[in-house]
Amino acid sequence: xxxxxxxVFSGLVTGGIYASLAxxxxxxxxxxxxxxxxxxxMAMFSTYLAWSLIHAGMPYWFAFVLTVLxxxxxxxxxxxxxxxxxxxxxxxxxxxxxxxxLVIFNSLAGWIYTYSIKSFPSPFPSQPISGFEYISPHGxxxxxxxxxxxxLLYAFFRFTPLGLAMRAAALNxxxxxxxxIRVGWMLALGWGLAAAIGAVxxxxxxxxxxxxxxxxxxxLLYAFxxxxxGGIDSPGGxxxxxxxxxxxxxxxxxxxxxxxxxxxxxxxxxxxxxVVRPAGLFGRVLVNRV
Amino acid sequence: xxxETTATATATAVPAxxxxxxxASWAALALIACALPFLINGYHTFQLTLVLVYSIALLGLxxxxxxxxxxSLGHGAFYALGAYxxxxxxxxxxxxxxxxxxxxxxxxxxxxxxxxxxxxxxxxLYLALATFALGITxxxxxxxxxxxxxxxxxxxxxxxxxxxxxxxxxxxxxxLYFFTLVITVALxxxxxxxxxxxxxxxxxxxxxxxxxxxxxxVNSALYKSLTFGVSAMxxxxxxxxxxxxxxxxxxxxxxxFLSISFLVGSVIGGISSIAGAxxxxxxxxxxxxxxxxxxxxxxxxxxxVFLIGFMYLMPGGIxxxxxxxxxxxxxxxxxxxx
Amino acid sequence: MAALLSVSNLxxxxxxxxxxxxxxxxxxxxxxxxxxxANGAGKTTTLRALCGMVKTHGEIxxxxxxxxxxxTEDIVRLGIAHVPDGRxxxxxxxxxxxxxxxxxxxxxxxxxxxxxxxxYEYFPRLRERRKQQAGTxxxxxxQMLAIARALMLGPxxxxxxxxxxxxxxxxxxxxxxxxRTVNQTEKVAILLxxxxxxxxxxLADHAYLIETGRIVISGAAEAIRNDDAVRRSYLGY
Numbered sequence: 001x002x003x004x005x006x007x008v009f010s011g012l013v014t015g016g017i018y019a020s021l022a023x024x025x026x027x028x029x030x031x032x033x034x035x036x037x038x039x040x041x042m043a044m045f046s047t048y049l050a051w052s053l054i055h056a057g058m059p060y061w062f063a064f065v066l067t068v069l070x071x072x073x074x075x076x077x078x079x080x081x082x083x084x085x086x087x088x089x090x091x092x093x094x095x096x097x098x099x100x101x102l103v104i105f106n107s108l109a110g111w112i113y114t115y116s117i118k119s120f121p122s123p124f125p126s127q128p129i130s131g132f133e134y135i136s137p138h139g140x141x142x143x144x145x146x147x148x149x150x151x152l153l154y155a156f157f158r159f160t161p162l163g164l165a166m167r168a169a170a171l172n173x174x175x176x177x178x179x180x181i182r183v184g185w186m187l188a189l190g191w192g193l194a195a196a197i198g199a200v201x202x203x204x205x206x207x208x209x210x211x212x213x214x215x216x217x218x219x220l221l222y223a224f225x226x227x228x229x230g231g232i233d234s235p236g237g238x239x240x241x242x243x244x245x246x247x248x249x250x251x252x253x254x255x256x257x258x259x260x261x262x263x264x265x266x267x268x269x270x271x272x273x274x275v276v277r278p279a280g281l282f283g284r285v286l287v288n289r290v
Numbered sequence: 291x292x293x294e295t296t297a298t299a300t301a302t303a304v305p306a307x308x309x310x311x312x313x314a315s316w317a318a319l320a321l322i323a324c325a326l327p328f329l330i331n332g333y334h335t336f337q338l339t340l341v342l343v344y345s346i347a348l349l350g351l352x353x354x355x356x357x358x359x360x361x362s363l364g365h366g367a368f369y370a371l372g373a374y375x376x377x378x379x380x381x382x383x384x385x386x387x388x389x390x391x392x393x394x395x396x397x398x399x400x401x402x403x404x405x406x407x408x409x410x411x412x413x414x415l416y417l418a419l420a421t422f423a424l425g426i427t428x429x430x431x432x433x434x435x436x437x438x439x440x441x442x443x444x445x446x447x448x449x450x451x452x453x454x455x456x457x458x459x460x461x462x463x464x465x466l467y468f469f470t471l472v473i474t475v476a477l478x479x480x481x482x483x484x485x486x487x488x489x490x491x492x493x494x495x496x497x498x499x500x501x502x503x504x505x506x507x508v509n510s511a512l513y514k515s516l517t518f519g520v521s522a523m524x525x526x527x528x529x530x531x532x533x534x535x536x537x538x539x540x541x542x543x544x545x546x547f548l549s550i551s552f553l554v555g556s557v558i559g560g561i562s563s564i565a566g567a568x569x570x571x572x573x574x575x576x577x578x579x580x581x582x583x584x585x586x587x588x589x590x591x592x593x594x595v596f597l598i599g600f601m602y603l604m605p606g607g608i609x610x611x612x613x614x615x616x617x618x619x620x621x622x623x624x625x626x627x628x
Numbered sequence: 629m630a631a632l633l634s635v636s637n638l639x640x641x642x643x644x645x646x647x648x649x650x651x652x653x654x655x656x657x658x659x660x661x662x663x664x665x666a667n668g669a670g671k672t673t674t675l676r677a678l679c680g681m682v683k684t685h686g687e688i689x690x691x692x693x694x695x696x697x698x699x700t701e702d703i704v705r706l707g708i709a710h711v712p713d714g715r716x717x718x719x720x721x722x723x724x725x726x727x728x729x730x731x732x733x734x735x736x737x738x739x740x741x742x743x744x745x746x747x748y749e750y751f752p753r754l755r756e757r758r759k760q761q762a763g764t765x766x767x768x769x770x771q772m773l774a775i776a777r778a779l780m781l782g783p784x785x786x787x788x789x790x791x792x793x794x795x796x797x798x799x800x801x802x803x804x805x806x807x808r809t810v811n812q813t814e815k816v817a818i819l820l821x822x823x824x825x826x827x828x829x830x831l832a833d834h835a836y837l838i839e840t841g842r843i844v845i846s847g848a849a850e851a852i853r854n855d856d857a858v859r860r861s862y863l864g865y
Contacts, residue, residue, distance in 0.1 A: 035418075037422065085602055103547075103593055103597070104590075106590065107590035107594065110590075161732060171720050175717070178700065179729050179730055182701050217546065221422075228419070263427050267420075267424060274416055275408040278416065
C-alpha cells in the first residue's frame with residue numbers, strides 16, 4: 001500500500017509539471033489556435049541557461065528568476081520575429097515552423113552543452129522531512145512552486161487590466177482591436193508567459209530526470225495528453241488534466257504495464273481522447289454541421 | 291497548402307509541352323539511372339539506393355499530406371514497422387529478403403488503416419499531435435524487454451546483405467540498387483495511376499472542400515483511412531528496403547527525428563507531387579553530409595533553419611518552385627520566338 | 629472650423645472586388661449623420677473602411693489627421709469608437725469586464741471608472757447584470773452593452789452599425805432615445821448605419837443614401853424625410 005501512496009505523490013509532483021506545461025500550451029492555443037510543438041524544447045533550453053548561470057557561480061534563486069525573465073523575453077521575440085510572418089498561413093506551414101523551432105533548440109542545446117547527462121540542483125533540502133516519507137522535499141517544493149505559478153497566473157488574468165486585455169485578444173481579436181488592444185503584442189506576451197512557465201517547469205523537473213537535450217520530449221507528450229484530456233481551450237482543465245495524467249502515469253506504470261511502456265500511456269490517452277471526446281473534459285464542444 | 295487543384299501532378303519538373311521532348315527526357319533519365327552504379331563506387335551506390343528508399347517513404351507521406359491534407363509527424367513509426375518486420379522475418383524465420391516486402395507492405399497497410407480509422411475524426415493539428423505521439427513512443431516500444439527475443443532489444447538486429455541472383459556479375463550494392471530502383475518505379479507508377487484517377491480526385495476534393503465532398507457522396511471517412519493505410523504501406527515498404535540496404539535495425543534509429551526528416555524531405559521536395567518525393571529523398575540523404583561541414587555538431591539546427599525558411603519563401607516546395615520557374619522560362623521562350 | 633471627419637474619394641475592396649466607388653462626405657463635431665441604403669449597398673463597408681478594417685484607397689481625415697493607412701487599434705485610440713454589426717460583444721466575459729475593456733486605453737483610470745458609473749445610469753439594465761456573462765444577455769441588452777462599451781472609450785465619433793437589427797421596436801426606441809441623450813450631453817458625433825430609415829431620419833441631422841458603393845442622395849435629414857418622392861422610391865415608405 002505504501003508503494004501506492006508513494007506513486008500517487010510522486011505522480012502529483014510530475015503532474016504539477018505536466019500541468020504547468022499543459023497550461024502554457026493551452027494559453028498559446030487559446031490565442032492562436034496553434035499548438036506549440038516546440039514548447040518542450042524551449043523549456044529544456046531555458047533549463048540549460050539556468051544551469052550555465054548556476055555553474056558560473058550565481059546563487060540558485062537569482063539564476064531562477066533571471067532565467068524566467070530571459071525566457072519571457074525570448075518567447076516574446078520568437079513570436080514577433082518567427083511566428084508572426086506565418087500567423088495566417090495554413091496549418092501545415094505553421095506546424096512545420098514549430099517543428100523547425102523544436103529542432104533548432106534541440107540541436108543548439110546539444111551543440112553548446114553536448115549530449116552528456118548533467119545533474120541540475122534542487123533549491124530544496126535533500127533530507128526527507130520526518131513524517132513525509134512518500135514525497136521528497138524537492139517533490140514538495142516543486143508542487144509548491146507549481147501552485148504559486150498557477151495562482152499568480154490566475155490572479156494576473158482575472159484581476160489585472162492587461163490580463164483582461166490578453167483574454168479579450170484571445171477570445172475575439174476583431175473586437176479587441178475595436179477597443180484599442182494591440183492584438184499582435186498580446187500574442188507576443190502570451191508566448192512570453194508560456195516560455196516563462198516552461199522555464200519553471202523545466203527547472204523543476206530537471207533534478208528528477210537529469211538534464212539532457214531530450215529531457216522534455218516525454219514531458220511534452222504528457223503535457224499534450226493532459227491538455228487534450230482537460231480540454232485544449234480550458235486552462236483549468238489543462239491544470240487538472242496535468243495532475244491526473246501524472247498520477248495515472250505512475251500508477252499504470254507501477255502496477256499495470258511496467259515503467260518501460262509508461263510513455264505509451266500518453267499515446268493511448270491522446271488517441272483515446274481525440275476519438276471519444278475531442279473537446280476533453282472541460283473544453284467547448286464544436287459541432288460541425290455538414 | 292499547395293495550390294494544385296487537380297490530381298494531375300506532372301511527374302516531371304520540366305514543363306516540356308512537346309510529347310517528344312517529354313519522352314526524350316524520360317529516356318535520358320532512365321539511362322542515367324541505370325548507368326550510375328557502374329560509374330561510382332559502392333558507398334555512393336548505397337547512398338543512391340537510400341535516396342530511392344526515402345523517396346518511396348516520402349511518396350507515402352506526400353499521398354497523405356499533399357493530396358489528402360492530413361499531417362503526419364509519425365511516419366517514422368511505420369518505417370520502423372516495415373524495417374523490423376523485414377529484419378525479424380529474415381533473422382528469425384530465414385525468409386528471403388524479397389519476400390519480406392509484401393509482408394511489410396501488408397502489415398503496414400493494416401496498421402495504417404487501423405490508426406487511420408480514429409484519424410478520420412482528427413483534422414490537421416490534432417492528427418499532427420496524435421502522430422507526433424506515435425513517433426515519440428516508437429523507440430521505447432521497440433526496446434520493451436518482453437519483446438527482446440524478437441526485436442533484439444536495444445542492440446537491434448543485424449541483417450546479412452543479399453547476393454545478386456542468378457550469379458549476375460555485379461556487386462551486392464549494385465544489385466540492391468537495381469532491385470530498389472525497380473520497386474521504386476513500380477510503386478511510383480501505381481501511385482500515379484491511383485492519384486490521377488477517381489481516387490486522386492476524391493482525395494483532393496476531400497482536402498480542399500471536405501464538406502462539399504461529403505455532400506457529393508464521397509465517403510470521406512473510408513477514403514481518409516484507406517489513404518492513411520496506403521501511405522503507411524509505402525513507408526513500410528521503404529522501411530523494409532532500407533533495413534536490407536543498411537543491414538541493421540535498432541530502436542534509436544527510428545526516433546522522432548526520423549519522422550521529422552521525412553517531414554523535412556516532404557516539405558522541401560514539395561508535398562503535392564510525385565517528383566518532389568525524389569528531390570526530398572535526395573535532400574535527406576545528402577544534406578546532413580553538407581551540413582556537417584558547416585557545423586559539425588548541429589546539422590539539425592541547419593535543418594530547422596531550412597524548414598522555417600522554406601515556409602516563408604517556398605511553401606510549395608522545390609518542385610513547385612521549379613515548375614513556376616520552368617513556366618516562366620517557357621513563356622519567355624515563346625515570347626522571343628514570335 | 630475643420631470638419632471632425634472628412635472623407636474624400638474613398639474606395640474600398642474585399643480582396644479584388646471593389647465595393648466602394650469614391651465616396652465623399654464629411655461630418656461636423658457633435659452632429660448625427662445617417663447612412664441609408666439597401667442590403668449590400670456598402671454601408672457596413674464604409675464604417676469598416678473608416679476603422680481600417682478593409683483595404684482602402686482615398687483620403688480619410690479625422691480631426692485634421694489622415695488616418696486611412698493606420699491600423700484599427702491606432703484609429704480607435706484617436707477617438708473613433710465602432711459598434712460593429714453583430715455587436716462584437718465578448719460573449720465569454722462578464723458585462724462589467726466588457727465595459728472595462730471599453731475603457732482599456734483610457735489613461736485616466738478615475739475618469740474611466742466615473743464613466744462606467746455613467747454608463748450604468750444610461751443603461752440601468754446593465755447594472756443589474758454586471759456580473760452576468762455577456763453572452764446570456766438578451767439582444768437588446770447586448771446592444772446596449774455594445775454601445776456602452778464604445779462610449780467607455782470617451783470617443784469624439786461613434787460609429788453604429790445597424791443597432792436596431794433583430795430588436796423589438798420598443799427596445800429600439802429606448803436605444804435611439806439614449807443615443808440622442810448621449811449626443812446632446814457628451815457631444816459625441818454619431819455616424820449611424822441603419823436599415824430602419826424612418827427612425828434614423830428622426831434622429832439624424834444629415835443623411836446620405838448609398839447605392840452599390842456610391843452616394844446617390846445627400847442632404848439634411850429633415851428634407852429627405854419630407855421628400856415624398858425620395859422616400860417612396862429609395863426608402864420604401
